[in-house]
Structure formats: structure tokens, C-alpha cells
Amino acid sequence: MFERIFHLLVKEFLELKRDKSARFRLLIPPIIQMVLFGYAATFEVFNVATVVLDQDQTQESRALVADFVHSSRFKLVAVAKDRRQVQDAVESSTAQLGIVVPPGFAELLRKGQSAPLQVLVDGTNSNTALIALGYAGQISGNFGQGYAQDLAQRTGRALGHPLVSVNLQERYWYNPNLNSRWFFVPGVVGTLTLITIVNLTAFAIVREREVGTLEQILVTPIRPIEFIIGKTLPFFLIGLLEVSIVAAVGMIWFQVPFKGNPLVLLLGTCLFLISVLAIGLLISTLCKTQQQAFASNFFVLNPMFILSGFSFPISSMPAVLQWFTYIDPLRYFLVIIRSTYLKGVGLDILWPQMTALAILGMGLYTLAVLRFHKSLD
Amino acid sequence: MEAPVAAAIQVSGLEKRFGAVVAVAGLSFAVAPGEIFGLVGPDGAGKTTTMRMLASVMRPDVGSIVIDGIDVLASPEQAKQHISYMPQRFGLYDDLTVEENIRFYADLFEVPRTVWQSRAAAMLDAADMTPFRKRLAGQLSGGMKQKLGLTCSLVHTPRVLLLDEPTTGVDPLSRREFWQILYSLRSEGVAMLISTAYLDEAERCDRVAMLHDGAMMYCDTPAKLKEQMPGVMLEVVTDDPRRAHDVVLGLSGVRGALLVGNGIHVHVDRRDCCAQIAVALQAEGIAATDIDAVEPTIEDLFVALLEQKKTGASK
Numbered sequence: 001m002f003e004r005i006f007h008l009l010v011k012e013f014l015e016l017k018r019d020k021s022a023r024f025r026l027l028i029p030p031i032i033q034m035v036l037f038g039y040a041a042t043f044e045v046f047n048v049a050t051v052v053l054d055q056d057q058t059q060e061s062r063a064l065v066a067d068f069v070h071s072s073r074f075k076l077v078a079v080a081k082d083r084r085q086v087q088d089a090v091e092s093s094t095a096q097l098g099i100v101v102p103p104g105f106a107e108l109l110r111k112g113q114s115a116p117l118q119v120l121v122d123g124t125n126s127n128t129a130l131i132a133l134g135y136a137g138q139i140s141g142n143f144g145q146g147y148a149q150d151l152a153q154r155t156g157r158a159l160g161h162p163l164v165s166v167n168l169q170e171r172y173w174y175n176p177n178l179n180s181r182w183f184f185v186p187g188v189v190g191t192l193t194l195i196t197i198v199n200l201t202a203f204a205i206v207r208e209r210e211v212g213t214l215e216q217i218l219v220t221p222i223r224p225i226e227f228i229i230g231k232t233l234p235f236f237l238i239g240l241l242e243v244s245i246v247a248a249v250g251m252i253w254f255q256v257p258f259k260g261n262p263l264v265l266l267l268g269t270c271l272f273l274i275s276v277l278a279i280g281l282l283i284s285t286l287c288k289t290q291q292q293a294f295a296s297n298f299f300v301l302n303p304m305f306i307l308s309g310f311s312f313p314i315s316s317m318p319a320v321l322q323w324f325t326y327i328d329p330l331r332y333f334l335v336i337i338r339s340t341y342l343k344g345v346g347l348d349i350l351w352p353q354m355t356a357l358a359i360l361g362m363g364l365y366t367l368a369v370l371r372f373h374k375s376l377d
Numbered sequence: 378m379e380a381p382v383a384a385a386i387q388v389s390g391l392e393k394r395f396g397a398v399v400a401v402a403g404l405s406f407a408v409a410p411g412e413i414f415g416l417v418g419p420d421g422a423g424k425t426t427t428m429r430m431l432a433s434v435m436r437p438d439v440g441s442i443v444i445d446g447i448d449v450l451a452s453p454e455q456a457k458q459h460i461s462y463m464p465q466r467f468g469l470y471d472d473l474t475v476e477e478n479i480r481f482y483a484d485l486f487e488v489p490r491t492v493w494q495s496r497a498a499a500m501l502d503a504a505d506m507t508p509f510r511k512r513l514a515g516q517l518s519g520g521m522k523q524k525l526g527l528t529c530s531l532v533h534t535p536r537v538l539l540l541d542e543p544t545t546g547v548d549p550l551s552r553r554e555f556w557q558i559l560y561s562l563r564s565e566g567v568a569m570l571i572s573t574a575y576l577d578e579a580e581r582c583d584r585v586a587m588l589h590d591g592a593m594m595y596c597d598t599p600a601k602l603k604e605q606m607p608g609v610m611l612e613v614v615t616d617d618p619r620r621a622h623d624v625v626l627g628l629s630g631v632r633g634a635l636l637v638g639n640g641i642h643v644h645v646d647r648r649d650c651c652a653q654i655a656v657a658l659q660a661e662g663i664a665a666t667d668i669d670a671v672e673p674t675i676e677d678l679f680v681a682l683l684e685q686k687k688t689g690a691s692k
Contacts (some may be wrong), residue, residue, distance in 0.1 A: 007484035011470070011477075018472040018513070213468030219432045220485040221457045376434065 008230025037188040045131040051095035053080040058106035073135040185250040186341040201280025211367035232277040239273040259344030274361030275329035281368035285375040380473035385568030391440035400426040402591040415582030416572040424572040438487035443584035467526025486533035498643025520551025540571040576675045610673040614640040
């Protein structure tokens with residue numbers, strides 16, 4: 001039995017050695033995607049296109065606008081002459097944010113009163129809008145405080161009403177600079193592995209079916225289970241290689257620290273790969289051609305990606321969708337890979353995820369083997 | 378037929394349904410070692426289904442298959458050691474060389490290295506393929522691919538060889554070489570079951586079975602089978618085969634007619650019906666460029682036998 005599996009394994013790698021495009025698909029797209037994700041996938045907000053309408057035209061109003069422009073968060077793209085122009089700029093998407101300083105702004109400030117400042121935000125991308133608004137609040141708040149202190153010094157008056165305040169001491173653990181790259185890069189390792197290995201496995205088996213070698217192999221004394229193991233084992237090894245390469249790119253190129261024990265990640269990866277191979281195998285039993293396999297991959301991989309918590313927090317999903325996330329192996333692997341990377345935790349913490357992956361992997365693999373048997377008739 | 382030696386293939390009461398469609402309906406036959414047994418019949422007659430069940434890639438609903446004394450349904454893995462199945466398109470790995478393909482199949486059958494190497498060398502030599510040993514299978518011609526397929530399927534010295542239309546789309550020269558290999562296997566005592574769409578190939582078989590709707594219509598030597606069809610087959614080349622078909626059917630001495638690629642095949646009692654047909658077609662204004670006697674095809678034979686059976690039953 002092991003000899004036949006070994007022969008199948010040798011054959012598979014020989015084919016891979018000959019197939020230049022397969023080798024290319026295996027290495028280059030994951031690396032490119034890793035680099036793209038590393039640079040492009042970020043929650044941070046910089047250089048929000050901003051249009052300014054200063055109806056006050058005073059030293060104070062100009063100072064406030066300067067505070068906005070000099071922060072790296074906002075970028076002045078236009079100076080409006082009236083409200084109409086502000087509206088146009090936002091509507092035509094030349095600006096995402098409009099700042100309107102109303103007339104009499106400085107006068108109120110000088111009297112020691114609070115002055116209104118209008119900020120118009122394009123809320124189409126709600127996430128960016130909220131974050132930009134937060135920065136706008138911060139900048140105007142700082143400006144107000146600074147002005148009040150300055151005014152108090154100059155006039156010798158006491159600061160308005162001294163307020164009791166709670167002083168927030170912020171400490172961000174594991175990712176002290178809130179670098180979203182640190183969050184994304186380990187996640188990308190998991191996602192890319194899922195996509196690449198499911199595709200390779202499904203295609204490799206469907207191709208045997210399409211070309212007729214599957215039937216030819218099955219008239220030899222090989223047992224279906226031997227075929228399945230011989231056919232998935234190469235992609236298991238390739239999957240491990242893939243994780244190592246992509247993870248290395250993340251660590252070396254993007255300087256994402258790896259704090260945990262590599263062996264814990266290795267165990268998690270092995271368990272994850274069992275599920276991934278089973279999904280590829282399942283897809284292959286449902287498809288007769290490689291084209292069908294390609295189409296079904298979309299149906300399966302996209303929901304898995306969305307439900308994994310890769311970028312959308314699972315806790316914010318409706319309850320029904322949250323249930324579905326429990327059968328998504330990527331969900332568990334993302335926890336494992338992010339925790340080993342950034343938190344450096346071990347099996348004492350990650351055992352629930354490991355157990356879930358093991359159960360899911362066994363279940364999916366058994367299902368795939370049963371389906372495969374059935375699909376032969 | 379009581380054969381002195383045990384049959385290499387013994388099939389009895391074989392049945393297979395796909396939903397409401399009956400693909401094979403109670404098929405029974407036996408093939409002796411060193412016998413080439415032909416299966417002929419139109420598409421959908423159940424030839425491939427029968428082959429697949431014998432190769433144990435498909436389970437029959439009813440019936441039994443015994444190959445070389447082994448019950449295929451009870452112990453398929455054991456039986457597979459002695460069987461070789463070669464479908465219309467043998468599954469080769471295009472990215473592997475000729476030698477690597479042979480080696481892979483030899484490995485799956487766990488044939489010792491020295492054994493398969495000498496065997497493969499001899500077979501490649503016999504098939505004129507020795508210079509192509511290192512060529513990728515994907516770059517071979519259709520005929521060479523089939524010969525490589527045959528080599529792969531013979532590398533484990535099977536006792537029973539199942540060939541499903543192995544020479545369809547293969548050039549005549551390769552076909553001849555292919556049959557040379559089959560003949561030498563016959564002398565080694567290998568039992569062969571071959572399905573074919575060519576009458577000349579059916580005639581090379583020791584016995585031929587005609588399948589219709591999954592059941593056996595006739596089973597005899599090719600010579601006896603042809604005797605079943607008395608008379609002569611004429612080919613009428615015409616641009617209007619449909620009308621010509623209707624016209625000739627009304628003539629006396631015409632047993633039947635069949636539309637073919639470039640005209641019609643007319644089954645007549647005597648050769649001199651030629652003139653009568655020519656006159657009749659001319660009277661109807663149908664241009665016939667050529668009318669001549671031809672060798673009947675499998676299809677002609679099949680239609681003639683089916684016709685005979687129908688009229689025989691109604692009598």
C-alpha cells in the first residue's frame with residue numbers, strides 16, 4: 001500500500017517538475033499577492049482629500065486650517081469660495097471631506113466662547129469616513145484647547161470652567177503602534193494557502209478525471225483510498241512549503257515579528273491543510289471539468305474568506321452567519337497564525353482552535369473520501 | 378460449448394441499469410484463453426458498460442463475472458492483477474515521457490524493475506517506438522499514443538485484456554502493428570475481449586458477438602456471421618440519398634437500404650439488381666454517379682440481421 005502511494009507521489013512531483021505553468025502558479029501569485037496585501041491592505045487613513053471654505057478669513061481660522069493641512073491625515077485639494085463649491089467638490093469626489101469655517105468664528109473664540117466648525121464628510125466608505133471624522137475631531141479639539149490656554153495666558157483670565165476629567169491611559173498590546181500590516185500579513189499567509197492549495201488539489205484530481213487517467217488508475221489494483229492519499233499528500237507538502245515561503249516574505253520584507261513557537265504554527269498549519277485538501281477533494285468530486293472546478297472554487301472560497309474574520313470582525317456578524325464561521329477552517333487558522341506571530345502564545349491557549357481544526361479536518365476528509373467513492377460510479 | 382480448458386472470462390446473467398435505461402440486459406458469454414472475442418453493435422448497445430463492469434470500475438446490478446477463476450465482484454483487487462483494460466483513449470500522462478508512463482503503471486501493479494524493463498523494451502521494439510522512449514507522451518501521434526497505452530496496459534502480463542474500440546481514429550499502419558501485438562498475445566494464451574466499429578477488425582476475431590439494446594443478438598465466428606447475410610451489398614453514390622432510399626425500397630429484389638455518408642447502401646438478392654436500380658433512379662430524376670458492389674460494413678450487417686430477426690419473428 002505505501003509503495004503505491006509513494007509511486008503516485010513521485011509521479012505527481014515529476015509532473016509538477018515538467019509543468020512550468022503550475023510551478024509559476026504555485027510561487028509567483030502568492031508572493032505578488034503577499035506584497036500587494038502588505039502594502040495596499042490597510043485600515044489606516046492618510047491624505048484624505050479635503051476642500052476648505054474659510055468664510056472667516058482671520059488669523060484664527062487660518063491657523064485651524066493649517067493644523068488640518070499640516071497633519072498627514074488631510075490633504076488640501078481645493079479652496080472653495082462659497083458653499084456651492086464645497087458641495088460640488090464632495091459630489092464630484094475631488095474631495096472626501098469639506099471644512100467650513102463660518103463667519104464670526106474668531107470673534108467667538110476671542111470672547112472665550114466655543115465656536116462652530118462644520119465638517120462635511122462623504123460617507124460612502126463609512127469606515128474611512130468615521131476614521132477621518134475622528135481625526136478631524138482630534139485636530140479641532142487640540143486647536144480649541146491650545147487656543148484656550150493661549151488666551152488665558154495672554155489675558156490673564158482663568159481658563160473657562162475647570163472640568164473634572166478622566167485621563168485615559170492607552171496601552172496597545174502585541175501591536176503597540178497599531179500597525180495594520182502586522183495584522184494583515186499573518187492573515188494573508190492563511191488566506192493564500194487556502195486559495196492556492198484548494199485550487200491545486202481540485203485541479204489535479206479533476207484533470208485526471210478529464211484526461212481519463214483516473215479510470216486507468218482505478219483498473220489497477222490500487223485502492224481508492226490509496227489514490228486519494230497519494231494525490232493529496234504532495235499538496236500537503238507543497239502547502240507546508242507555501243506557508244514557509246509566504247511567511248518568510250512577511251517576516252523579512254514587511255518586518256512582521258514572529259514571537260511564538262514555530263512548532264505550534266507548524267502543527268496548526270498541518271491541521272489546517274487537512275481541511276484545505278479535503279475541500280479541494282470535495283470540489284473535485286462535484287466537477288467533471290477543470291472549468292467547473294474553477295467556478296466552484298469561487299463559490300466556496302469567497303464565503304470562507306468573508307466569514308473567516310480576515311478583515312471583518314466575526315463578533316459584529318449576525319448570529320446566523322456567526323454559526324457558519326464555526327465550520328470555516330480559516331477562522332481557526334487565522335487565530336492560530338495571528339496569535340503565534342504577534343502574541344507568541346502556545347498550545348495552552350490555542351488548544352481549542354487546534355481541536356476544532358482537527359475535528360473539522362477529519363470530518364471534511366471523511367466526507368470527501370465517501371463522496372469520491374460515490375463519484376466513481 | 379464445452380471447452381476443455383477453463384474459460385478465462387465467464388460472464389453470466391449480467392445486468393446494469395442507469396435509472397430507467399437498461400444498458401446491459403442479461404448478457405452471458407465465455408472467452409477461452411488465447412481467444413480474441415469481438416463485441417460489435419451500435420453506440421448504446423452496451424459494449425463499453427460491459428467492458429467497464431469486467432474491469433470492475435462499475436458494479437453490475439445482477440449477474441456474475443469470473444476472470445481466471447476469480448470472482449470479480451467478490452475480490453476486485455485480486456482480479457485486477459490479471460486484467461488489463463484499455464479504453465478508447467488510454468489515460469496517459471502528457472507531461473511524462475513514454476518510459477515514465479510505462480514505469481508508473483508497472484509500479485502500480487508492483488511489477489519488479491527488471492521484469493518491466495525488459496518487457497517494456499521488447500514491446501516498444503515491437504511497436505517501433507524505441508526511438509521515442511524519452512519523448513513526452515503529449516507529443517506523440519494518436520497511433521503512437523494507443524501503442525503506448527497498450528504497452529502500459531500489458532506491462533503486468535495480464536491474463537485477460539479488455540479493449541474498448543482501441544483503434545478508433547488510429548492510422549491503418551499503426552492499426553496493423555496493433556493487431557500484430559494482439560496476435561502474439563493470443564499465442565501467449567491471453568484472452569481478449571475487443572469492441573470495434575470496423576467489420577474488417579471484427580473479421581480478425583475468433584468469435585464475434587453482436588449486441589443490441591444490451592442483449593446478445595448473435596454470437597459466432599465472423600465467417601458464419603457473414604453467412605447470415607445472404608445477397609450482395611451495393612453502394613449508390615448520390616446527392617439525394619433520402620429520396621433514393623425511398624425509391625429503391627419499393628423495388629423487387631431489394632432487402633433493405635441504409636443511409637451512409639455519400640449515398641445509400643442497398644442490400645439486394647443478386648448483383649445484377651444494379652441495372653434495375655439505375656433505371657428506377659433515373660426515372661425519378663435522381664442523379665446517381667456510381668453504383669457498385671461493396672464489402673458490407675458492420676452497420677450493414679447489423680441492420681440486415683436485425684431486419685431478418687424481425688421478419689423471422691413475424692413469420
